[in-house]
Amino acid sequence: TSLVDEEGNQDETLESKSLSAEDQVKDHSTGTRVVAGQIFLESGKSDSQSEDEENFHSQEEEKENSLEELNSLEMSNLLNKDLEEAEIQSPVLRAIGGTADGEPCHFPFLFMEKEYAECTADGREDGRLWCATTYDYKKDQKWGFCETEEQSNKRRQMQEAEDVYQTGMKILNESSKKSQKKEAYQYLLKAADMNHTKAMEKVSYALLFGDYLKQNIQSSKELFEKLTEEGSPKGQMALGFLYASGLGVNSSQAKALVYYTFGALGGNLIAHMILGYRYWAGIGVLQSCESALTHYRLVANHVASDISLTGGTVVQRIRLADEVENPGMASGMLEEDLIQYYQFLAEKGDVQAQVGLGQLHLHGGRGVEQNHQRAFEYFNQAANAGNSHAMAFLGKMYSEGSDVVPQSNETALQYFKKAADMGNPVGQSGLGMAYLYGRGVPVNYELALKYFQKAAEQGWVDGQLQLGSMYYNGIGVKRDYKQALKYFNLASQGGHILAFYNLAQMHATGTGVMRSCHTAVELFKNVCERGRWSERLMTAYNSYKDGDSNSAVVQYLLLAEQGYEVAQSNAAFILDQKEASIVGENETYPRALLHWNRAASQGYTVARIKLGDYHFYGFGTDVDYETAFIHYRLASEQQHSAQAMFNLGYMHEKGLGIKQDIHLAKRFYDMAAEASPDAQVPVFLALCKLGVIYSLQYVREINIREIFSHIDMDQLLGPEWDLYLMTIIALLLGTIIAYRQRQHQAIPRPAGLRPAVPQQEPPPEHQPPQ
Numbered sequence: 001t002s003l004v005d006e007e008g009n010q011d012e013t014l015e016s017k018s019l020s021a022e023d024q025v026k027d028h029s030t031g032t033r034v035v036a037g038q039i040f041l042e043s044g045k046s047d048s049q050s051e052d053e054e055n056f057h058s059q060e061e062e063k064e065n066s067l068e069e070l071n072s073l074e075m076s077n078l079l080n081k082d083l084e085e086a087e088i089q090s091p092v093l094r095a096i097g098g099t100a101d102g103e104p105c106h107f108p109f110l111f112m113e114k115e116y117a118e119c120t121a122d123g124r125e126d127g128r129l130w131c132a133t134t135y136d137y138k139k140d141q142k143w144g145f146c147e148t149e150e151q152s153n154k155r156r157q158m159q160e161a162e163d164v165y166q167t168g169m170k171i172l173n174e175s176s177k178k179s180q181k182k183e184a185y186q187y188l189l190k191a192a193d194m195n196h197t198k199a200m201e202k203v204s205y206a207l208l209f210g211d212y213l214k215q216n217i218q219s220s221k222e223l224f225e226k227l228t229e230e231g232s233p234k235g236q237m238a239l240g241f242l243y244a245s246g247l248g249v250n251s252s253q254a255k256a257l258v259y260y261t262f263g264a265l266g267g268n269l270i271a272h273m274i275l276g277y278r279y280w281a282g283i284g285v286l287q288s289c290e291s292a293l294t295h296y297r298l299v300a301n302h303v304a305s306d307i308s309l310t311g312g313t314v315v316q317r318i319r320l321a322d323e324v325e326n327p328g329m330a331s332g333m334l335e336e337d338l339i340q341y342y343q344f345l346a347e348k349g350d351v352q353a354q355v356g357l358g359q360l361h362l363h364g365g366r367g368v369e370q371n372h373q374r375a376f377e378y379f380n381q382a383a384n385a386g387n388s389h390a391m392a393f394l395g396k397m398y399s400e401g402s403d404v405v406p407q408s409n410e411t412a413l414q415y416f417k418k419a420a421d422m423g424n425p426v427g428q429s430g431l432g433m434a435y436l437y438g439r440g441v442p443v444n445y446e447l448a449l450k451y452f453q454k455a456a457e458q459g460w461v462d463g464q465l466q467l468g469s470m471y472y473n474g475i476g477v478k479r480d481y482k483q484a485l486k487y488f489n490l491a492s493q494g495g496h497i498l499a500f501y502n503l504a505q506m507h508a509t510g511t512g513v514m515r516s517c518h519t520a521v522e523l524f525k526n527v528c529e530r531g532r533w534s535e536r537l538m539t540a541y542n543s544y545k546d547g548d549s550n551s552a553v554v555q556y557l558l559l560a561e562q563g564y565e566v567a568q569s570n571a572a573f574i575l576d577q578k579e580a581s582i583v584g585e586n587e588t589y590p591r592a593l594l595h596w597n598r599a600a601s602q603g604y605t606v607a608r609i610k611l612g613d614y615h616f617y618g619f620g621t622d623v624d625y626e627t628a629f630i631h632y633r634l635a636s637e638q639q640h641s642a643q644a645m646f647n648l649g650y651m652h653e654k655g656l657g658i659k660q661d662i663h664l665a666k667r668f669y670d671m672a673a674e675a676s677p678d679a680q681v682p683v684f685l686a687l688c689k690l691g692v693i694y695s696l697q698y699v700r701e702i703n704i705r706e707i708f709s710h711i712d713m714d715q716l717l718g719p720e721w722d723l724y725l726m727t728i729i730a731l732l733l734g735t736i737i738a739y740r741q742r743q744h745q746a747i748p749r750p751a752g753l754r755p756a757v758p759q760q761e762p763p764p765e766h767q768p769p770q
Helices: 004-011 045-069 073-089 149-174 179-193 199-211 217-229 233-245 251-267 269-281 289-306 320-325 337-348 351-363 374-386 388-400 409-421 425-437 444-458 460-473 481-493 497-509 519-529 532-545 549-561 565-576 585-601 605-617 625-639 643-656 661-675 676-702 704-708 713-716 722-744
Strands: 031-037 038-041 108-111 114-118 130-131 142-147
Touching: 004 149, 031 519, 038 722, 108 130, 108 532, 149 179, 149 199, 179 199, 199 217, 199 233, 199 549, 217 233, 233 269, 233 549, 251 269, 269 289, 269 519, 289 497, 289 519, 320 565, 337 351, 351 374, 351 388, 388 409, 388 425, 409 425, 425 460, 444 460, 460 481, 460 497, 481 497, 497 519, 532 565, 532 605, 565 585, 565 605, 585 605, 605 625, 605 643, 625 643, 643 661, 643 676, 661 676
Parallel strands: none
Antiparallel strands: 031 038, 108 114, 130 142
16 A cells, blocks of 8 residues: 555544654664664664564565455545545655654655665554655664654554454355354454444445344444445445335435445446446436446446356346245255265266266356365366366366466366367367467467367357357458357357357447347346346345345345346245335335336236236235236236236126126136146136126026017927927826835834844845845
8 A cells, every 4th residue: 555545544633652853862872773763772683673574564565465456446446536635635745753853755765775665664663654854864864754643553453453354354255164254254343343444344234134143234224324424335335225125214216326326436336237227127217228238338347357268157046936836846956965966976987977066066056156176176087087078177277277276278278189189069169269369379260260160060159159259350250240140149048148248249339230229238237147246146045045034135125126137026025925024014015016016027927917916906006907907918918927817817707907708708718728737727617607607697688588478389399289298297297206205115214113123034035136
């Protein structure tokens, strides 16, 4: 950190408790020396001590460098701003106290045969920063402090907070056990109490979501307000979220928009994403495709630059409503038993299981955490057994390099060649990359093109993507946007994020296609939703499965703000089931309605039907059959939902929100039965009921007296029809009398009057057949 930055962050009104200049330069015994006002013994210790201090300083610089690398875009913007302000406020640094009070510091200055371009604490035990006011300190002994004692104390306090924060982060990043992560958050809590900004950010989010700390919306809100006052974009974005969702505060979309805008101006990517979605859907702002494009493109640029050759982590989108409706349906998650079974197969030497587990651990997802070490082990086992796919993936891992696998173009090339020689498309694509970028081989565009074509022909997405890039940029081939578009489309069908990104850029700029802002925004939105924040979807799902609905709903609500349709429907589902106690009883249905509405506008059928149900029954809104009918009709026409068709049939049958029409009701019931086999039984019952109603209605509508008055019985049955009728009536009467008499004879006598059983039974031949 530069001196100017430190100066910019220090308080101005501070006093020094150091000795006066006269006292500091008075007689001292021989064998001692005075360095910046402090007495040191002339011994070997001083050199080693200064070396230790230099080492400490270099470690601090390394730590700060690593911190700077970890800094997000918004923090770097703030730093630049602070630097500019500091430079304007204090262009010349003047010495405080010492032997040259008020004189400007001289940079660089020479001290102990080393040049210093900024203030230093070298040579002082108390750690206070000082500078020389002439070039040669030893010769002139002219010096002064760069900070007052209070400023020094504050700087050291911040350094202590930084050390505590770094300790906490180290434990957090290196451990996977929940108990260790909880311990890490205790360090972060301590650093947050010392006003460490990043620690406060981590702790405030942990309190909001209930991550390793007990969920406390009110405490997180107070921290977010404190961070916002300090100008933290993360704090501003989070405070905007609280106002948008009405958690801990009264809901205010206007305030939410203000905080989101400030967060985005500070460079917070999630704030940009939220604003992108709001402009795209017209939530709290006028709908503007171009504004949405600006925000989404900025976020997509960062997501795309973060994507490696392996394609990044897999986003798991699990719908809670679908899990409840279809318990047997695969959610995309792998059961622990199934993973153990595959592991057993892999240990027994099953090559396919080894490759499958390798890919699973390489990318993560489906309930399995990313683990390069295990991926490398599985691929190694399969490669030793001669599997070309495993060889190719080992090549990928060596090409990219990681903590587990050292980067090596030569080793990667060997694996790619082996796999490519066996006709493996992943190996061919890897070899194409080597020739395209000259990794371990001279650059050769012709060979790169050849290998990418081979891989693309076998349907490998990386080959298709790179082939598209070569045509787009005109590398090794004549520039051809139509061909580029073709291959990017193919790669996007395989789900490659960079293919979506490239297609979005082409539609946004109108390169090779007609410019379409709407298409570009949808593609950029798809890319943005593959960012690292998508991991929160799995965290929220696990929280819900662990029975912590409050934590799950808050996480889903934030993701819903970012425009994730699955998060909107899941948040609405949890609210609909009244499982989240942090939301008031009266607010549950209105909020659920809001998120069902947003999910429905993104094309989710169940959400559209839910909107119809809410208006039909009056959940969170007034009963409105007309609006319910509109939602059911949309679900029926756009998504061909059997449930919506059945509901439309019922509304036509009853005349709810629409004119009663039994014929149309039957038509919708029939359509529902055709759309889904599950609907056939309820449709059959509904049609039976409809048939009875139709018959009754028909009978009610016709006039029976008029019909009989028009019927001439003489013509219909002949002139003696009355005799026939009397004969039929007599026969019917006789039949009834005979039936009644037989029934009377068959009535058994009461048990008490039954005669004693005869001692002798009739002969066998007279017994009735059994």
